[in-house]
Amino acid sequence: MVGSRVLSGKVSNKLTLSWRDALMGYAFVAPQILGFLLLVLGPLVAVIIFSTQDRNLLSGAVTNVGLENYRFMLNDDPFFTKVLGNTVAFSAGLVPFNLALALVLALLLTQPVPGIVIFRTLFFAPVITSTVAWAVVWRFLFQGEAGINSFLALIGIDGPNWLREPHWAMVAVIFAQVIKNVGLNTLIFMAALQNIPKDYSDAASVDGANLLQRVRHITIPLLSPTIMLVLMLTLIGSLKVFDLIMLMTNGGPANATNVLVYYIYFRAFQVFQTGYASALALILFGAALVITIAQWVVRRRLVYNER
Structure with a gap:
């Protein structure tokens, strides 16, 4: 009788400890789950419902x-x-x-050159610069008679009115966005390059490979997982660019820079058609989801040779 009581007590203690461990684990993951339900899943379900409704944000009619x-x-x-x-x-x-x-800058900024830290700081500074300030500066630089065109005039080139001509407005916005965020991708590539053993490059150099051959046949293949990651992040980020376009062109001229994110904003907060804007937002979500899934499939098959 005594032995059975001791045995049952040990079993109950083990069950109690296991329950405590389980509750502790649930307590740690509860904030993440709660945040996902409230900030991700809940709004997503709401957008799906809104997309099947004619909702007027101004009048409140549904x-x-x-x-x-x-x-x-x-x-x-x-x-x-x-x-x-x-x-x-x-x-x-x-x-x-x-x-x-970003890849070219990373290759250059990882060279053992005196003062290279200064150049790294200069190229990363736009990433942490306020988008408003960045847009104001580039709007001035892309003015018709001043800014960049004044420098082009010195070499005999008549520059276009960048932000007033449909074709050049898209080029100007793309250029400003690239210079704004290229420092982040450069930083990611630099971290990956510093993890590549120098033995591979040294061995290829001894065999007579020049710099371009070493980059093409050694550096880029070893960077392929990082390249795929940066490609996915940059592609999805390009679908979400809103603030720079709003501040530089406001979607113009003649809707030449009116991209999907800005159009969602226009429909929701300018025309007050939140139902239709929700449907547009689901198209954007679907595009980002397809890109993410495609990236994972390509990454597994081409980078890691998985099936």
């Missing part, structure tokens, strides 16, 4: 319309196709330019 917002988006909205084209053009111009410039 009418269930089913999939009417999506039908209007695909068939009757005169700006949706233009906005999608602008978004694709913005991403297609920003992503390769940003990645190529």
Whole structure:
């Protein structure tokens, strides 16, 4: 009898300890789960519901319309196709330019040159600069008769009115955004480059490989996981650029820089059509989700050779 009581007491103590461990674990993850439910899942469900409604933010009127917002988006909205084209053009111009410039800068800034820390600071400074201040400076630099055009005039080039001509306005916004954020990607590439053993490059150099050959056949393959990560982050980030476009061009001229995020803002807070803006927001969410899934598939198959 005594032995059975001792045994049952040990079992109950073990169960008590296991329950304590489980409760402790739940307590640690509870803030994360609560934050996800309140700040991610809850708003996502609300946006899905709003996208099936005709909601007027100004009057507060709400009418269930089913999939009417999506039908209007695909068939009757005169700006949706233009906005999608602008978004694709913005991403297609920003992503390769940003990645190529960041990789070149990372290769240069990891060289053992005296005073290299100063240059690293200079290239990273725009990342922490206020977007408002950055946009004001670049609006001045892209003025028709001053700024960049005054320097171009010195070498006999008649520069365009950057922010007033549709084609050049997109180029100007892409350039300003690239210079603003290229320092972050440069920092990521620098960290990855410093983790690559120098033995590979030294061995290739002994075998007669020049700098470009070493970069092409050694550095870039070893950087492929980092390149995929930076590619995904930059691509998704390009879909969410809003503040610089609003401050520099306000979506103009003639909707030339009106990308999807700005169009969502325009529909929600300028026209007060929050239901239709929610439908547009779901399109943006779906695009980011597809890009993320595609990146993981490509990363597993091409970088890590998984099936």
